[in-house]
Amino acid sequence: MGLTVTNLACARGGFPLLERVSFSLNAGQALVLRGPNGCGKTTLLRTVAGLQPALAGQVDCPPDSIAYAAHADGLKTTLSVAENLSFWAAVYGTQGIDAALEQMNLRALAPRAAQNLSAGQKRRLGLARLMVTGRPIWVLDEPTVSLDTASVALFGEVVRAHLSGGGMALMATHIDLGLPEAGILDLTTFRAVLPPPGSGHFDEAFL
Numbered sequence: 607m608g609l610t611v612t613n614l615a616c617a618r619g620g621f622p623l624l625e626r627v628s629f630s631l632n633a634g635q636a637l638v639l640r641g642p643n644g645c646g647k648t649t650l651l652r653t654v655a656g657l658q659p660a661l662a663g664q665v666d667c668p669p670d671s672i673a674y675a676a677h678a679d680g681l682k683t684t685l686s687v688a689e690n691l692s693f694w695a696a697v698y699g700t701q702g703i704d705a706a707l708e709q710m711n712l713r714a715l716a717p718r719a720a721q722n723l724s725a726g727q728k729r730r731l732g733l734a735r736l737m738v739t740g741r742p743i744w745v746l747d748e749p750t751v752s753l754d755t756a757s758v759a760l761f762g763e764v765v766r767a768h769l770s771g772g773g774m775a776l777m778a779t780h781i782d783l784g785l786p787e788a789g790i791l792d793l794t795t796f797r798a799v800l801p802p803p804g805s806g807h808f809d810e811a812f813l
């Protein structure tokens with residue numbers, strides 16, 4: 607009931623970026639994607655989350671098991687913190703936002719409109735959304751951007767609790783989340799061989 611990625615190849619803007627990527631995640635496991643800027647971490651996460659098609663290979667996981675947190679927090683700016691979480695709980699058919707408010711240190715901010723939060727507070731709310739999805743596989747793109755040291759530690763604890771409960775996490779991050787149990791996958795070894803100039807891929811990138 608986990609996540610299995612087999613021989614995955616993915617592209618962005620028509621350019622193949624990664625190929626032959628394989629890994630699996632079982633209950634309680636986390637994997638951190640590493641690699642330099644632009645190597646394709648976001649692209650891989652988007653492909654795993656089903657936001658874009660793979661060039662080749664397979665992503666296998668139970669239906670509706672992935673919760674994806676992108677660079678953008680995806681907040682409803684005019685709704686309060688509590689209303690945002692309640693909205694997402696309703697979307698995902700779950701109940702109760704208390705644990706998310708508590709664990710992401712948002713209780714005191716519950717009545718504040720999302721548009722009036724600081725960047726780090728917005729990020730905490732964006733991450734709290736994961737907790738109300740009830741979904742076991744968290745796919746996280748640079749989750750700690752804008753977080754201060756205390757909030758990074760807080761989020762590390764939230765991920766650890768998620769893993770302890772049988773959840774899984776696939777993350778692109780340059781920051782140490784304090785999860786020594788997480789595996790590391792360096793994507794530099796999976797870089798796709800670029801197509802020869804004039805093969806049409808450049809034009810395709812602008813179509």
Ligand SMILES: Nc1ncnc2c1ncn2[C@@H]1O[C@H](COP(=O)(O)OP(=O)(O)OP(=O)(O)O)[C@@H](O)[C@H]1O
Pocket residue numbers: 618619620623641642643644645646647648649650778
């Ligand atoms: N919408 C887009 N259209 C075309 N090319 C894109 C698009 N978004 C990203 N790219 C390019 O795709 C490549 C991979 O980008 P991606 O965001 O997956 O890398 P990354 O490893 O996540 O980088 P970073 O560590 O900087 O976040 C980069 O060269 C980038 O410029």
